[in-house]
Structure formats: C-alpha cells, structure tokens
Amino acid sequence: MSQATLRVQKISGHAGSIAGEDTQRESQVCKLVDTTTCIGCKACEVACVEWNDMPFSPTVFDNSYQSMPETRWNYWNLILFNEHEREDGSLQWLMRKHQCMHCAEPGCLEACPSDGAIVQYSNGVVDFQQDHCIGCGYCITGCPFNIPKLNKVTKRVYKCSLCTDRVSEGLEPACIKSCPTGCLHFGTKDDMKDLAEQRAEQLKDHYGYENAGVYDPPGVGGTGVIYVLHDVTKPELYGGLPSNPSIPLAVKLWKHPLKWLGNLAIAGGLIGLFVHYLRFGPKAREDEDIRPAGGQP
Amino acid sequence: MSHPEQIVPHGHVLRYTLRERLTHWVAAGSYIYLMGTGLAFWSPWMFWIAVMLGGGQISRMLHPWAGLIFTAAVIYMFTMWSKQMRFEPVDHEWWKSLHFYITNQDDKMPPAGRYNAGQKLLFWSFFGGGLVLFLSGLVLWFTDWLPWSWRWLRYVAVLVHPIAALATIGNFMIHIYMGVFAERGAFGSVIRGDVSMAFAKRYHPGWYEEIVGSPDPPK
Numbered sequence: 001m002s003q004a005t006l007r008v009q010k011i012s013g014h015a016g017s018i019a020g021e022d023t024q025r026e027s028q029v030c031k032l033v034d035t036t037t038c039i040g041c042k043a044c045e046v047a048c049v050e051w052n053d054m055p056f057s058p059t060v061f062d063n064s065y066q067s068m069p070e071t072r073w074n075y076w077n078l079i080l081f082n083e084h085e086r087e088d089g090s091l092q093w094l095m096r097k098h099q100c101m102h103c104a105e106p107g108c109l110e111a112c113p114s115d116g117a118i119v120q121y122s123n124g125v126v127d128f129q130q131d132h133c134i135g136c137g138y139c140i141t142g143c144p145f146n147i148p149k150l151n152k153v154t155k156r157v158y159k160c161s162l163c164t165d166r167v168s169e170g171l172e173p174a175c176i177k178s179c180p181t182g183c184l185h186f187g188t189k190d191d192m193k194d195l196a197e198q199r200a201e202q203l204k205d206h207y208g209y210e211n212a213g214v215y216d217p218p219g220v221g222g223t224g225v226i227y228v229l230h231d232v233t234k235p236e237l238y239g240g241l242p243s244n245p246s247i248p249l250a251v252k253l254w255k256h257p258l259k260w261l262g263n264l265a266i267a268g269g270l271i272g273l274f275v276h277y278l279r280f281g282p283k284a285r286e287d288e289d290i291r292p293a294g295g296q297p
Numbered sequence: 298m299s300h301p302e303q304i305v306p307h308g309h310v311l312r313y314t315l316r317e318r319l320t321h322w323v324a325a326g327s328y329i330y331l332m333g334t335g336l337a338f339w340s341p342w343m344f345w346i347a348v349m350l351g352g353g354q355i356s357r358m359l360h361p362w363a364g365l366i367f368t369a370a371v372i373y374m375f376t377m378w379s380k381q382m383r384f385e386p387v388d389h390e391w392w393k394s395l396h397f398y399i400t401n402q403d404d405k406m407p408p409a410g411r412y413n414a415g416q417k418l419l420f421w422s423f424f425g426g427g428l429v430l431f432l433s434g435l436v437l438w439f440t441d442w443l444p445w446s447w448r449w450l451r452y453v454a455v456l457v458h459p460i461a462a463l464a465t466i467g468n469f470m471i472h473i474y475m476g477v478f479a480e481r482g483a484f485g486s487v488i489r490g491d492v493s494m495a496f497a498k499r500y501h502p503g504w505y506e507e508i509v510g511s512p513d514p515p516k
Contacts, residue, residue: 015341070445111455113338114353134353136338137440141451150441155354250452254459259340262463269467273474280401282481284499 006168010120012112028124028189034228037183038095040065040079047178048077073149076160080239096238100147100160102126102224107247111142124224125164130156144245199228219246299510309491324370327363334360361438371427388414410503426465433458
C-alpha cells in the first residue's frame with residue numbers, strides 16, 4: 001500500500017473516464033472503534049492534531065467530557081460524550097470517536113463540483129485535495145455525518161484524511177497508534193468486520209448487552225470507520241450517529257434527474273430556437289423596418 | 298395624447314432612455330457572468346468556463362457578488378418598469394394569438410403597447426427568478442454558517458437554486474433569440490435607444506399611437 005501504487009477510483013466534478021478506475025485491486029482499509037472500551041481520554045484527538053501539524057484549538061467547556069461541540073477544519077477527530085440515562089434510572093457514559101467515516105459512496109464527492117477536489121483511493125480512503133477545492137461548501141451539504149469544515153480564511157474544506165500519508169507507507173493512522181485501551185483497531189475492512197462481530201457477540205454473551213452490534217451503514221455503501229455499539233438499535237445516543245445515513249435525497253435529485261432534465265431542456269431549447277429560425281427566419285428584414293411597404297425612407 | 302418629444306431624427310423613436318439601457322447592461326453583464334460560472338458549478342463538462350474566467354476559486358468568490366449586482370439591477374428595473382409591465386386585457390388577447398406571433402404573422406396580432414404580453418412575462422419571470430436565486434444563493438454563499446440542525450435549508454437551496462437558474466436560462470435564450478435574431482432592430486434599440494417608426498408600428502402599435510397620436514384621438 002505505498003503511495004506510488006495508490007490509485008484514485010473516484011474523482012469529484014470529473015468529466016470523462018477515471019484513469020485509476022479498476023486498474024488495481026486493493027484491500028479496503030478500515031478503522032474499528034469499539035465504543036464499549038473507549039474511556040474518553042482524547043489521546044486520539046491529540047495525536048490527530050499532532051500528526052497533521054495543526055495548532056491546538058481552544059476547547060469549549062459545556063459541563064461534559066467533550067472537547068468542543070463539533071469537529072473543526074483543524075480538529076478532525078472528536079470524542080463525542082453522552083451521559084445516557086437508562087430506563088432503570090442508571091447512568092451510562094457513551095463515548096464515540098467522531099471523524100470522517102470514509103463512505104464507500106461518499107456524499108461529499110457526489111456533491112463536489114470541482115475536478116479532483118475530492119478523491120477516493122482504491123483502498124477506500126476519501127481524501128480532500130485542498131489545491132483543487134474552490135470553497136463552495138457543497139460537500140458540507142452532501143455529507144450525512146456533518147464532517148467537512150470550511151476554513152474561513154483559506155476558503156478550503158478540510159477533514160480527516162485517514163492519515164493517508166501514514167497508511168500509504170504501511171503505518172496505522174495516528175489516532176489508532178495513540179489509543180491506550182485498544183478500543184481502536186486498524187486493518188482491512190474484512191478483518192475489522194470479523195473482529196467487530198466477535199466483540200459484539202462477546203458483549204451479548206458475557207456482558208448482557210442484548211442489542212450489541214456493529215455499525216456499518218449500508219445507505220452509504222458501508223463505511224471505512226465501523227463502530228461496535230452497546231445498543232446498535234439506538235445509534236443516535238452516541239452523539240447523534242444517524243441510524244440509516246444516506247446521501248441526502250436533495251443531493252441525489254440535484255445531481256441526477258434534475259441535471260439531466262436541465263441539460264436536455266437547455267440543449268432542446270437551443271436546437272428548437274435554431275430550427276425555428278431556419279423555418280421562420282427573422283420577423284422582418286431590417287430594410288422593411290426602415291422602408292415599410294410603400295412608405296418613404 | 299401624443300409624445301412628439303420621443304421622436305428623434307431620421308424617423309426614429311426613442312424606445313429606451315439611457316438610464317434604462319444602462320440598467321439593462323448591468324443586469325445583462327452580471328447575468329452572463331453568473332450563467333457562465335453557474336454552469337461551470339452545475340456540470341463538470343462545463344467547468345472549463347470557470348477555468349477560462351480565472352479558475353474555480355475566483356469564480357466561486359465572485360459569483361455571489363455578481364449575484365448581488367444582478368439582484369440590484371433587477372430590483373431597479375422593477376422600480377422603473379413594474380407599472381408598464383402590468384397585464385392588461387389586450388395581453389389576454391395577445392396570448393390567444395401566440396401562434397401568429399411565433400409564425401411571424403405579426404399583422405394578425407392584437408395591438409401591443411410598449412411591451413407585449415410575452416415581454417411582460419419575461420420581465421416577471423426574470424424578476425421572480427432573480428429573487429429566488431438571490432435568496433437560495435444567500436444560503437449557498439454562507440452554507441458553512443448554518444448549524445447542522447438547519448441543514449434542511451441547504452437541501453432546499455441546492456435544489457431551488459438550479460431550478461430557478463434553469464428557468465431564467467430558458468428566459469435568457471428566448472430573450473437573446475428575440476432581441477438579436479428574430480426582431481431586427483430590437484438589439485439596436487437597447488444600444489442606441491431608438492427604433493424606426495416602422496418597428497414601433499409593427500411590433501408595438503399601441504405604443505406607436507401613444508407617441509404619434511392616434512388618427513382619431515378620443516377627444
């Protein structure tokens with residue numbers, strides 16, 4: 001998985017063929033986040049900021065263990081915290097590592113109008129190319145997870161790159177490396193799915209979490225970040241994780257039927273007007289306007 | 298009720314004042330820029346337009362400002378023309394005779410005033426389209442300012458903005474076709490300001506009579 005052989009298989013705003021499409025068979029990479037063993041230490045947040053060379057952002061204290069309300073353009077990885085009160089009145093602290101999910105069918109890439117500003121590599125990583133970003137913010141609209149964030153100064157959008165610079169050299173992402181409890185794992189999608197399923201079974205059999213399960217939403221074609229949840233039937237409890245995310249309907253309508261109907265209408269209109277001119281011509285010749293029949297100049 | 302002061306030398310008649318022509322060209326210039334850059338953001342196959350106009354970043358930066366100029370011009374047009382653009386009984390007759398208009402049998406058309414019904418509809422759809430584009434454009438301009446809970450507004454805007462744009466592109470194509478190709482003399486009128494008497498009489502008989510005075514003026 002070195003950079004030299006990492007091909008691009010999807011390109012935003014791109015007309016024509018994609019050079020890297022289907023030229024390379026590559027394992028899909030995946031992060032596994034076991035929320036049941038996360039202690040909310042935020043080592044992954046720090047590691048992310050450190051590795052990606054970003055200045056540390058001021059935190060916002062809101063009487064919880066969360067660093068700030070949501071991710072920022074220079075803060076790609078955030079542990080969301082929820083003090084959940086169960087039906088029996090007992091409390092449960094839910095921690096979820098929130099970052100780009102690296103969807104197999106990325107809404108950001110679908111919405112992006114700029115050629116090559118968002119790419120998906122053949123290993124499944126969705127990466128923003130800021131030098132091609134025009135700052136329109138369409139990716140913000142396309143994302144079902146509230147991930148892309150605009151830098152108001154540079155007018156470019158940023159998000160987790162799945163440490164593609166590390167991954168392409170055979171290293172695990174910085175967040176995975178820093179995790180002290182082993183709740184973060186990294187490997188191929190197949191391996192991570194197996195591991196996650198095993199852990200979910202363990203949670204059911206040994207810890208009484210009847211609804212334990214794996215979050216790998218099919219609405220976006222599966223994700224490059226999967227979660228083990230104590231209760232997979234209520235993902236919303238984990239910092240608003242959508243239960244059935246998909247590319248927003250408005251974006252799908254805009255980019256498919258509306259686009260084709262609109263293009264047909266424009267082309268049809270141009271052809272129609274041209275044919276009308278050939279058939280009927282101008283309403284009157286200029287000389288007729290100047291010298292109407294029988295009139296004086 | 299004649300207006301001989303509008304008759305200019307060489308048998309021409311003033312159709313658009315300098316103020317009207319300037320406003321038209323401010324709107325036209327900004328609209329053409331908006332349409333070009335907008336089409337670039339609409340389809341990758343037309344992104345070359347943005348490249349020709351200085352690149353995607355510059356197009357993204359200037360498109361909203363051009364939109365403000367266009368909106369201002371359209372609102373100014375409203376203050377100049379809204380009274381003249383009101384639909385009148387003759388306009389109803391005009392629509393019923395549309396097939397004569399399309400097949401260039403203008404002598405069979407009911408007498409249009411300064412603006413015929415088609416021009417009035419064009420004005421109102423550009424005006425309405427302009428306002429819708431302005432409002433949805435604001436959402437797209439400041440899309441990252443909206444909190445996550447207001448994301449529905451983004452979903453509305455990414456659909457409404459192109460729909461309104463497509464409607465105005467339809468208007469624009471018909472407007473260019475009529476003004477440049479179909480009605481000889483119309484394009485000159487928005488440059489120089491005047492049209493020939495024959496043009497006025499042929500296409501806007503009601504307006505023509507207002508200016509020269511009808512043969513039998515109603516006392």
